[in-house]
Structures are given as structure tokens and as C-alpha cells.
Amino acid sequence: MIVYENVSKKYNDVTVVDNLNLTINDGEFVVLIGPSGCGKTTTLKMINRLNKINEGNIYIDNQNILDVDAVELRRKIGYVIQQIGLFPNMTIEENISVVPRLLKWSKEKCKQRVHELLEMVNMPYEENAKKYPNELSGGQQQRIGVLRALAAEPPIILMDEPFGALDPITRDALQDEVKALHKKLHKTFIFVTHDMDEAVKLADRIVFMSKGKVLQAATPEEMLNKPEDPIIRNFMGKLSYSRYCNDLTCADVMKKRILTVLETKKTLESVELMKHKEIDSIIVVDHEDKFKGIVTIQNIREHGKAGETISRITESNVDTVSVSTNAKDAFDKLIETNVDYLVVLNPDKTAAGIITRTSMTKALASVVWGDAE
């Protein structure tokens, strides 16, 4: 467990980190995010004492880090930086095993560990171990950067915008790998980024900082749903759609132009109508326009008799939602029940519209990317 207790940091009178209190649990993936200059990197680098603490204390497992020798401390904390910083004079194997060698592991143990780690990111030992960093692509170099941090099995890994300089595709792949590593290794990851997509993708908990203070620390879902500060909402930009989604009701996402038939309609007429409109089911209403159920072509074929009205074979036990139902609930229902559509009813039980997968997607798209229609 890492505990920040009233931690402050100043650079020539400019307060970068301001009386910070934060607890990070073991095995947690915490992402520090915020606009540039918010103090997130400084907050990170205080853990391995690359940045000095001016005031307050940081404890790792109840031990004040100031009581530990900085060098000893750093060997127990993995560290990955944006500029990668592999040692160009060392082979990949030597780079990965830097910390184990500093810790005087035996040669065989180092080699075995390098083997194991390279295996983990699908870079075969035989092919890669003897290469030098300049012989690898940027993405591969940063993979090695991550492995170097993991090598001595530190319980804590610090990552300072590690994927900021990579192209989007490589970045995405590395994010997946890091997430998988976290799941597998159960280590504490503290990750700095200014990219909300990345934070949402990786974090168990996002800590949003601004001007050296924590504005909000919450799970990605919570932060997306209820950003506690306009700065956060602003920062999330397009990602904040789910906030509006919560306000969406079925009325917003349903298809309003629907086809209804009276329950007194004859079966053959209904089949003709459906064929003509190229649909395979139709909404049945009574004389007061109230919803009675639906009838499908299949129903008519199997049970219907020529000349009979459709009222007998109308399926009345179908899933309906109300116009005021939250769109997300309707969405869940649509997915769960695996039906083609949901009928949306007005309070007076008349049919207001239907929600299909297409109409739902369209409605979401218009919220996310602006009104398309």
C-alpha cells in the first residue's frame, strides 16, 4: 500500500503538488491524469524519490520512503519512462537484467528471467536477446522498457506516459499487453498519462489532478458518469457521452414511424401488408389504438386460418418498455432478450414506437458524434 500524507512539492516558489493525500492499494492499477503541469509526473516520481518531497510523507507498506536508501528503494520499484531510455551500449538481455544484476542475482537466474519475460511479450529469446536497442522498433523498445521494469519482480511499477511517443496502433497493442500483465502479475501499477482513453482502458481507479491537487479519484465508470468538476468534464471531451446517455430515455432512441394493424384485420391481409413492407412482424392494436401485442408471419403460417382475424393468434406476451424508461435499461433488455425489437408504449398504453438495434446505434452515434440526422 502506498500512502501520500500531506505531500507538497515546490519548484522555486511554484507549488507543483499541493498537500496531496492519496492511498493506493496493493495490486491496484491507478492512472494519474490531468492537464500538463498538474503535478501528475511529479507525484509519480516522488515515489521512487527521483523528485524530492518538500513537505509531508510517503509510506510504502507503512514504511516512510525517506527512511530507505534511495538507491535501495528504486531497485524495488519498476520504472518506465516516455523516452524509453534503454541503455544503447547494452544488449536487450543486459538491458532487461540491469536491476537483477544490480541486486546480484546469479547469472543463470538472470538469464532464465530474461527468457521468461521475453516469452511473455512474444519476443523469442533466441531472436532478440543479443540485439541492441537501436535494432528494434519503437514499440519493441518500449516493450523491453516495460520488461526491464518488471525484471526484478518489484511489487510496484511506475510508468510515466510510457506510450506517449508511440503510434496509435502500437500504443493500443502495448496497452493491452500492460493490462494483461497487470491481471496476471497482481502488481501495483501507477501510470501517468494525459490521454483519457488510455486511462479508461487501463485504470482500476483514475486520479484526476489539477494544479497539484486531486480533483477526483474514482473508477473509470464513475468518473465518466459523474465528473465532479467542469475541468474533468472538459478534459474528457467526447468520452463523456455516457453522461448524456444516462439522461436518454426510450423516447429519444426509438423509431417513431411504425406500422400497426387493427386486431380485426384478416390474416391474409396482414401477410400481404408485411410482405409489401418487407417486415416479418407487425404491431397489433385495438380500436382505441391500445397495444394488444404483435403478430408474426410465422405465427400466421403455423396457426392462422384463412379468413380469420389476427386477434386469436396475436402474441400479447411481448417485451415492452415505456417512453420514459432509461435508454440504457432498454438497451440492456434488447441485448439480454435477444429479440429483434422492443415496443415502446405511451403511458396510455398506445404504441409510441419501437427500439431496434439500428435505432439504438443511430441514437448513440448522434450523441457521440453530434446529430447526424
Add this chain to the structure above:
Amino acid sequence: MTPFKFLEIYGEKLLIAILVHLEYVFVSVGIGFIIALILGILLSRTPKISKIIIPVIGVFQTIPGLVFIGVLFMYLGMKPITVIIALSIYALFPILKNTYTGILSVDESVKEAARGCGMTNMQILFKVELPLAMSAIFSGLRMSTIYTVSWAVLAAMIGLGGLGEFIYRGIDTNNNVLIVGGALPAAVIAIILGLLIDCIQKKITPRGLKGGK
């Protein structure tokens, strides 16, 4: 005079001159290298002082080697130590300057990574900074060696042997054979030593540092 005749007459003298010359070069470059390396490392730790010292060294470098030998000759007299001291001081400058700039030009991110890995300052110096500054240090060493071969010719000026003796005597007596006899070996020594250092440098530079960064 044929080369054989020349060797017959001067062979033994020439051999001694070459050996003396090499001795001056190796001893002075060796001393200069050690001092320069230590000073260069120290200067790289104290950027504030270095900002003043490095330009001063640059100015000192413009003093001709002739003057160094001359001045020391006046104070220390006609002894080999005079030549050694003068040449060592002269050999020191290029190595010192290159060690300093070599260490300073090590990428900040690499140093941060090293610190983040938990290296002590000493470990950072020996495992990261010096290996990365090695090619700069070597080109300094090459420069020093070649200069020293050149300046060692001056030793003859104060009568202390080396290949300069042939050149000086040749110039004074207008004896072209003597000039060539001294100049050619001196040129060959310089070229060979230069190539030798290039060779060593290529050998010890890891593949990761070749062909730019």
C-alpha cells in the same frame, strides 16, 4: 643515397630515435589520459565550475607546444622530464574536453532510467555514462596521440633526441636525406598510431552504438 645506404649509416641511430620518440608519446599520452579522464569526470559533476574552466582550457590549447617546452626548459633544464611534462599537459586537453562533452551529451532520459533502475552515482558513471562517452573519449585520445607524435619532434629542439633530431639536423645542415629519414618515420608512426586507435575503438564499441544513435 639509397635507402639501404642510409640505413647502413644511420640505422642504429634511427632505431633509437624511433624508440625514444615512441617512449615520449606513450608516457605523455598515458599520463595525460589518466589525468584528463579524472578531471573530465570531475568537471562533468560540477557544471557551474566547468562553464568557466572549459573555455579557459580552450584558450590554453592555443598556446603552441613549442612555448610549453620552451618555458619548462627554462625552469627545469634539459631533462627528459621537461619534455614529458610539456607533452602530458598538451595531450591532456583534447581528452579532457572530449571526456567532459562526451559525458554531458549522454541522453538525459538514459540517465533518468539508470537512476530509476536504482543505480548509484558510481554505477551510472561506469555502466552508462562512460561507456556512452567512450567514442568521444577515444577521438580525444586519437587527437592527443597524433598531436603528441608531432610535438615530440620538438624534443630535439632542446637536444633530447627522438626523430626531431634528424629533422632539425637535416634542416640546419641542408641535408635532405636526414630530413626525410626523420620525417618519414614520424609520419608513419603518427598514421599507424591513429589507425591503431581507430581499430581499438571499433573493436570495443558495442554494435548498439555504431552508426549513429
Add this chain to the structure above:
Amino acid sequence: MEMRFVWQHIYLVSVSCVFTTIFGLLLGIFAYISKPARSVILWLVDILQTIPVLALLGLIMIAFGATSTTVIIGIVLYSLLPIVRNTYIGLENIDPGIKEAAQGMGMTKLQRLFKVELPLSFPIVFTGIRIAIVTSIGTAVFGAVVGGGGLGSTINRAILIQDMPTLMQATLTLMAMAVFFDIVMGYIEKRLKTR
């Protein structure tokens, strides 16, 4: 110390630098244009600088005697390297996009060289000239040994007769000269590069 030697020194340095610049530029351009010549030229100028000055001067003296011509040739050969190398590197490192654009506009090889490539690489070439001048001030000191005069004569004589004040005077003059040229040319260089 006689002023005559100072002027002589400046004369030796400036005459040689004119020649070094001309030959250096030509060789650098040639190395840039002709691939086969490149490695030979770059290797040769590198070797030239490896040869001890006194040895080089002695060899030249055999052909030209104890004259200032010998000294000037010696200085030229000795200070070619920085100009040749910088000219070549400067031309080689020009943005390929610019070269292509010039080609696309229908310039001939020579037009490209003189109107685009040389002007663009000039700041780097200038750095080479600066280094060459500062080294030649030191190299010219050896001129005295082969009868070329200059401050080397003053220094030589001062050492022989153990005249410390004159030795210091001559040395300081030399240092001042080198530092002065270095600073002035460094300043011009900075102006050229920020342009």
C-alpha cells in the same frame, strides 16, 4: 619583440587560409559529386593531418627550400581537413526535399550546386574555415624552423637565449590572435546560422 614578426605571422596565416579555403571547397565539392573520389579525398586529408607538422614542413622544404612558400604549403595541407570535411558534410546533409525541388524546377547540376546547395551549406562550411584559421595560427609557429619567419622565430630565439619576457609576449600575442579570430568568426557563424 619585433612587430615585423607579428605582421609576417598574419601574412602567413591569411595567405594560406585563402588557399586552404579555395582548395578545401573544391575538394569538398568534388568529394560530394564524385562517389569514387569521396573516400580517397576524405582519407587523404585525414592522413595529412596525422603527419607531424615539422615532418611535413621538412619534406616540403626539400622541394621549395627554406622559404615562406614552404610554410604556406605546409599550413594549407595541414588545415585542409576541417574545410573539406565540413563542405562535404554540409552539402550531403541538405534536406533532400530541397534538392528535389531544385531539380524539379529544371536547374542543372551546376545551377543546383551554386544557387541552392552551396548557399545552404555555407554556415557549416564557415565553421570549417573558422577551425582552419585558428589551427593555422598555431601551425605557422613552426614556420620559423624552415625559414618562414613569423612569431615562431621570436619564440625560437627567446627560448635559445632564455628571454622569458619576450617569450611571454610572443605567446600572449599568439593566444590573443587565436582567441580574437575565434570569437569574431564565432560571432559571424552564429549570425549565419540564425539567419
